[in-house]
Amino acid sequence: MAHIIVVGNEKGGAGKSTVSMHIATALARMGHQTAVLDLDLRQKTIGRYLENREAYLATLGFDLPSPEYHELPEIDKSSLKPGENIYDHRLSAAVATLEPDNDFILIDCPGSHTRLSQVAHSLADTLVTPLNDSFIDFDLLAHIDAEGEKISGPSVYSEMVWAARQLRAQAGLKPIDWIVMRNRLGAQRMVNKDKMERAVSRLAKRIGFRVAPGFNERVIFRELFPRGLTLLDLKDVGVQKLNISNVAARQELRDMMKSLNLPGVSINF
Numbered sequence: 001m002a003h004i005i006v007v008g009n010e011k012g013g014a015g016k017s018t019v020s021m022h023i024a025t026a027l028a029r030m031g032h033q034t035a036v037l038d039l040d041l042r043q044k045t046i047g048r049y050l051e052n053r054e055a056y057l058a059t060l061g062f063d064l065p066s067p068e069y070h071e072l073p074e075i076d077k078s079s080l081k082p083g084e085n086i087y088d089h090r091l092s093a094a095v096a097t098l099e100p101d102n103d104f105i106l107i108d109c110p111g112s113h114t115r116l117s118q119v120a121h122s123l124a125d126t127l128v129t130p131l132n133d134s135f136i137d138f139d140l141l142a143h144i145d146a147e148g149e150k151i152s153g154p155s156v157y158s159e160m161v162w163a164a165r166q167l168r169a170q171a172g173l174k175p176i177d178w179i180v181m182r183n184r185l186g187a188q189r190m191v192n193k194d195k196m197e198r199a200v201s202r203l204a205k206r207i208g209f210r211v212a213p214g215f216n217e218r219v220i221f222r223e224l225f226p227r228g229l230t231l232l233d234l235k236d237v238g239v240q241k242l243n244i245s246n247v248a249a250r251q252e253l254r255d256m257m258k259s260l261n262l263p264g265v266s267i268n269f
């Protein structure tokens with residue numbers, strides 16, 4: 001049975017699709033059969049990313065290990081049970097089809113609260129939450145005082161994860177391993193950065209997540225989308241020498257992947 005990784009944060013633009021693409025491609029490149037579902041049915045960022053990959057590799061005549069993108073199946077409304085939600089049904093049908101033949105199913109969630117995203121969270125064996133290094137983004141996890149020091153309580157997104165955890169416990173499923181990673185970190189040490197680091201690690205203990213090393217703000221994380229590549233693919237498409245920033249980005253990806261601690265995965269890049 002596949003291990004389900006959900007990448008979620010109801011804050012838009014936190015880096016979910018970028019992180020999803022890198023995790024899924026890293027897994028595929030390490031030989032793990034990986035399926036990808038995109039729950040942003042409108043923007044379909046990771047779907048588009050993987051379509052770009054297929055098209056670009058086809059023009060080069062290359063075949064690089066890649067995750068497989070799957071659309072949610074269309075469901076005949078008449079097949080729904082009374083009161084059953086069509087989106088729940090589409091998601092569970094997709095997962096049921098993919099589970100037997102994949103090592104991992106990665107689900108990229110939209111940057112808003114949707115029913116589909118909520119259901120996906122309750123399916124997560126591993127939940128990865130990228131977080132921009134800003135207290136506006138932090139506010140969806142927890143409320144904090146004016147100094148950015150004292151946490152007064154959980155916020156909407158953490159409460160949603162808590163509800164997903166409850167659901168899993170009731171169903172006798174293993175608990176969600178929740179990992180928060182800061183994304184688009186600035187290179188310099190700054191007061192805000194230190195404050196965020198402290199606030200995130202304090203919150204980790206309080207609401208039960210692990211903190212993974214994050215990604216810095218780097219051009220390489222956003223320029224490869226049109227070709228559908230990740231920084232792990234550069235050498236294979238003929239980039240002879242990685243620049244320092246790309247080498248550092250690769251190290252960030254390696255450290256993040258290690259800290260996810262996924263079953264059966266030993267990081268070899």
Ligand SMILES: Nc1ncnc2c1ncn2[C@@H]1O[C@H](COP(=O)(O)OP(=O)(O)OP(=O)(O)O)[C@@H](O)[C@H]1O
Pocket residue numbers: 011012013014015016017018019040045109110111112183184185215216217218219221222
């Ligand atoms: N580490 C990074 N360095 C530089 N740019 C980044 C980084 N991570 C993400 N970005 C850029 O930030 C923007 C948001 O990233 P992305 O689309 O992955 O976020 P998202 O959480 O999936 O957004 P949405 O909520 O809309 O689905 C994009 O323009 C992306 O290229």
Ligand SMILES: [Mg+2]
Pocket residue numbers: 016017018040045046109110111
């Ligand atoms: Mg996205």
